[in-house]
Amino acid sequence: MSHPTADPAVNAAVARAAGLDVTESAGARILEIGCGEGHHLLSLANRWPGAVCIGLDAFPKAIHRARSRAQRAGLKNVRLCEARLSDFEPDAPFDFIIAHGFFSWVPDEVKVGLMDFIAKHLAPHGVAVVSFNVAAGWKERMIVVEKARAIMNAGAEDVMQALALYQTAAEEGREREIIDDMLAKGTAVLAHDDFAPVMDAWSLGAFVKLAESHGLAWLGDSVSGVKGNDAADNMAGRTFRSELLCRGGAVLGEAKKPVGEVSLHEKTRVDEEAGQRRGCRLLDFPKLDEWRMTCAREALPLPDAELKPCVFTFPQLKVLIAMDGTRSVYELSRHAKEVAPELDFVPWLKHVAGRGLLS
Ligand SMILES: C[S@@+](CC[C@H](N)C(=O)[O-])C[C@H]1O[C@@H](n2cnc3c(N)ncnc32)[C@H](O)[C@@H]1O
Known part of the structure; x- marks a missing residue:
């Protein structure tokens, strides 16, 4: 399954509604940065045999697994590159650049490198989708992570045991909800998510400012196209965002209504x-x-x-x-x-x- 928020079919519909003449996904050049084991990219390659799907990841084991999956699935339209983003030099621009679960898990210089890369390698009518953790709601999670880490250091066997101990002491309310949510994710997900070695959270305003300082334009939320703001995120305690970017100079025509829209x-x-x-x-x-x-x-x-x-x-x-x-x-x-x-x-x-x- 693809991640719905970073699915080119969904993102293209939003970009077209904003007036950008995006290439059909079925024949597009699609790049996923930090593709991991390929669960997102391979499902896209499988859906669109005419698309060229390129996956990039610095972790050799992940690329190895992604290659073996692609081979077992008989996918001919996938290329998987083991490289750091800073060392990757593509030979042609991309219609879709996907960075899902990447921005918040890399140091600031790589975040800047990501925006540089998008500005340089996005096709004139291409779209990039970048997701990130939002500080408004994530700050509360950071506090829970710190306390759980302290319990681990005090002798708990692992994250799950630390969270379970913490749960018994926490009072009903937001803190307890976060602990319950973390426990429901399980060890494997937590290790790459709340408890990953690098993991931070930004505000939407700071994210858009960084993108714009690289000559990119912000199209809004990657599923709804709505342009959110920090005040609303703070009120809602929002934890996650997935936003669409295009070239600053991209020509935005008239908004196109989705075909077959019904009430x-x-x-x-x-x-x-x-x-x-x-x-x-x-x-x-x-x-x-x-x-x-x-x-x-x-x-x-x-x-x-x-x-x-x-x-x-x-x-x-x-x-x-x-x-x-x-x-x-x-x-x-x-x-x-x-x-x-x-x-x-x-x-x-x-x-x-x-x-x-x-x-
Ligand atoms: C949290 S995982 C996300 C995987 C996948 N995109 C997903 O959404 O499930 C982040 C991935 O980015 C990769 N990564 C981190 N820094 C990188 C870099 N500088 N260049 C390329 N890949 C990188 C990691 O190896 C990891 O597989």
């Missing part, structure tokens, strides 16, 4: 019919599968049955996270009243089921 009401009806055809019905104990639950916990769009990303508001995500198969529709509707009072729960749940989001 939400009409869409709900169509989704319900499609759901019934697929044999979906409302289960008594709705449940998200593990992958979609992870997306909901990370506030990422959830892939529907056709792998199209579905974006939810934060209150709706709170309802989705409660769908672990242990709560009845009735219990969920009561929960929804509390955490998402604006939600018309039953039609919304039918919509969610119709899109094939429930397992």
